[in-house]
Amino acid sequence: MTVANATAVHLSDLRLDRGGRTILGGIDLAVPTGSITAVLGPSGCGKSTLLAALTGELQPAGGSVEIFGQPVPQRSRDLLEMRKSIGVLLQGNGLLTDLSVADNVALPLRTHTRLAAPLIDRIVEFKLNAVGLRAAANAYPRELSGGMARRVALARALALDPPLMLYDEPLTGLDPIASGVIMSLIQRLNHTLGLTSIVVSHHVHETLPIADQVLVIANGGLVFSGTPAELETSSDPLVRQFLRGEPDGPIAFDAAQRTEAA
Known part of the structure; x- marks a missing residue:
């Protein structure tokens, strides 16, 4: 997949349904290549649903999704090939507890490439060094702190050198220091590796300093797009209520009834 396109991700009039109900509608978005885009919003607003559309896990009910100028494919083989160009950092890390740190990072390389073992070892060493965990290669996930485990998951997401990185609530469960380390890493790696990053989060004050553009999702749609x-x-x-954390306002605390899909 080419990464020469000036727009890494393009969404046009996107509508996403789950269980016969519309979760998000009328989403228009252009993510410039090389940028960091923050997608903010309260819990349950549809941020993770949006990521599912970018990876092809969820097919749009309307509109279109393009990654580096190409529509997200529906055929399984084409979709698998496209996903090699997308790194995803999950909320729960997804590390395999029976594998060492090094083996966790090596897993995508062993699964999706035919590289020789010594070369894989060198790549793993490089990726762990990039997140400051080269010395933890032989440790196991249960021996790591939450912040360290998140960095191992980040190294694994970067194993195949994807040009696009998706971060799903990367600060969940982390203390302020670990959160600062993760956000600093996201910014530094985006710039040094020439990545494009989309960070989904409800941690406003930690996310804004590294973002080039910001989107706010609420009440089933996009309510803000800008710097x-x-x-x-x-x-x-809507934006003021979210930023100030006010319980009363146009964003309801209780889950709103979703719109019936057309």
Whole structure:
């Protein structure tokens, strides 16, 4: 898949349904190649559903999704090939507890390539060094702190050198110091490796400093798109309620009834 396109991700009038109900609708988005885009919003607003559409796990009910100028394919073989160009950092890390740190990072390389074992070992060493965990190669996930485990998962997501990285709530369960380390890593790796990153989060103050553009999702749609500075000065009541963490306002605390899919 080529990465020469100036737009890494393009969504046009996207509608996403689950269980016969519309979760998100009317989503238009262009993510410039090389940028960091923050997708913010309250829990349950559909942020992870949006990521599922980007990886092809969820097919759109309407509109289109393009990755580096190509529509997300539906055929299993084509979809698998496309996914090699997308790294995903999951909320729960997804590390295999019976494998060492090094073996966890090596897993995508052993599964999707025919590289010789010594070369895989060198790549794993490089990826672990990039996240500051070269010395932990022989440790097991149960021996790691939450922040260290998240960094191992990040190294594994980068194993195949994907040009696009998706982060699903990367700060979940982390203390402030570990959170700062992860966000700094996301920014540094994006710049040094020439990546494009989409960070889905509800941690506003930790995410905004590294973002080039910000989206806010609420009430089934996109309620803001712009720069972090524009977000901070927005007078939109939806945006202000979310940023201030106010319980009362246009974003309901209780889950809103989803729209019936057409």
